[in-house]
Amino acid sequence: MDAGLLWVDKHRPNSLDKLDYHPDLTAHLKSLCASGDFPHMLVYGPSGAGKKTRIACILRELFGAGASKLKVDPRVFETPSKRKLEIQVTSSNYHIEINPSDVGNQDRIVIQDLLKEVAQTQQLDASAQKRFKVVVIHEADLLTRDAQAGLRRTMEKYMGNLRIIMCCNTTSNIIGPIQSRCLLVRVGAPTEAAMVEVMQRVVKKEHCGPLPDSFAKRLAQDSGRNLRRALLMLETAKVQRQPFAEDQAVPRMDWEDFIKHSAVNILKSQNADTLLTVRGNLYELINHCIDPPTILKTLAKELVARIEKDEIKMKVIQEAAFYEHRLRIGNKAIFHLEAFVAKVMHIYKKYKVRFGVPLLGKGGTTGETGTGQRKNEGEE
């Protein structure tokens, strides 16, 4: 029955005892589950670090196997202005999982209605080990301020019946009052050594030959210490070549290659024609549902890796940060991506001109970066 599953899902640990890395954290979680009063929790960390796996394990530890019997129901909420909102709710007898960011700006209604409904009723099953139910909120960092404000008193008032576990990538967007009501649980990315260990174990269980340590290590590095990604890459590599070789190429996503290609183009020639080609590429990426901030970030990284001078690197990163911020508050992604590309071309061309031909006493640069550059040239 497991044959159709990806390795990532198939070998996901399903109890706290089976977790591989972060032994201290596991011990803490265990003692929390064993003690009578379980707090609200805010689990944060980079993606692929194992946040959801840990939450599932906690639920299992709290409620036993019943917590893994999941079902998915659509639920409908109504706003005061009579608009209907539909949201997928995953639930078991003991807990309920929601992803309120699905409904965008109206998430406050979902939070208010659903949490109160759950909180005002008590645990159904008299034989359950715990007297409370758990609500898991995924992507809590995307909750609007309104929704978060709505959580504040609910979290205190219904503590008797309800615990909330929030899962997010960063606590930066969670308002202070919520943070002060939760136990903060940080799940850091696994170390490369730990990842190699996990991959070795998976390969062993799958009986697909020895996995050279050096290749595993490269996978770990390339995935950016993201275990989920590393395992997916491992599975792809298995399809590509069996048994594994030490010098095997790390499989890459084709959109990454696409972006790499664009980066090379941008640095090769800086003119309107290239901009037009790159623009086409960007459109293609957006059409393939690659998240625009991810495009921008990857592009910036590829560019920086190919620029040799530190000050230009820094400038490119500064522009990337600036346009990424705009991208988030703005609403048409292509404008900002294109503007970034144009800006990078401008910076790079200026730099090429300055080092290619002797300086013509141009005083076009402004402010602190300008003086900084000149100082730097003096040193050389």
Add this chain to the structure above:
Amino acid sequence: MASSFFAKRQPGPSNAAALAAQAAANKPWIEKYRPKTMDDISSQEQAVAVLKKTLESQNLPHLLFYGPPGTGKTSTILALARDIYGPEMVNSRVLELNASDERGIQVIREKVKNFARSTVSTNTSDHSVPPYKIIILDEADSMTADAQSALRRTMETYSKLTRFCLICNYVTRIIEPLASRCAKFRFRPLEEHHSKSRLELICLQEGVQISPEATLSLIRLSDGDLRKAIMFLQSASRLVGKGKEITVEVVSDVAGTVPESVIDGLEACWHTRDYNKISTEVTFAVREGHSAARILTQLHERLLRNDALTSLQKARMAEAFGDMDKALNDGADEELQLLNMMSRVSAIAA
């Protein structure tokens, strides 16, 4: 099964008492140790003194409490209400609405107005109970301006029957006409000795052992926010388990502070113009899952204490910090923003 999940449970008479006992034990400490009467409130002397005076004359104005979180605004009004009405009548005379309740203009027009309009029964034997009700609008700064302006006339028309108490963090978000109808009380962040005495009391009653340094770091990390301090204390005591002492490390673990070593690494990058070094440190910090906002706060503390930098440099760096904070608030990518800030700062400081 979905219907049964949400169905109301009818607790049998036998386990109702047991349930109540368990609920009390499970109560978070912030609720358990909320002051019950005005005399219990250990700080905010000024506001408390004025409110006590008004209690004697039985003439309560509309109130507006404002101040940072965890300074006792909600606790004060709840204690005040309890002092006025006694524990039995509190429920019928006080309406509490907070941000978790729907508070659009519709609700103000219907629910609040109806409650405000209804007269109180005067057939109580106890004549010390004043003839008005109280409506508490908690977290009033999250109310829309429209909803607030719908309150304006309501507050005046029914002032004989009802007193309003608005509670908010930012007084600037309350529209002027409402603010001018209320007596304003500013709640200051708690002073160190008040927080300390309160925390010590809780430790004593809960049988928690904590080292004096850990108490100090609790107070320092909470910035005068007593709720935060108590929450941290409870989390820390859960983490170490019964009978063991809470140390400074446990406290900083619970509070989600970034380890000094990471901050040291980042601070060292201020004086280099090597991009790769900056990028390595930043990537490491982000991969470990530390929150960028937290890193920013801690770096800012370092900035203030750093004597090697001139005032001008500090000012310009502070500007970069400010930009980053704004960007993070808008939901920008943490890694890019951190890289941006660090590269800007290194251009200034190196």
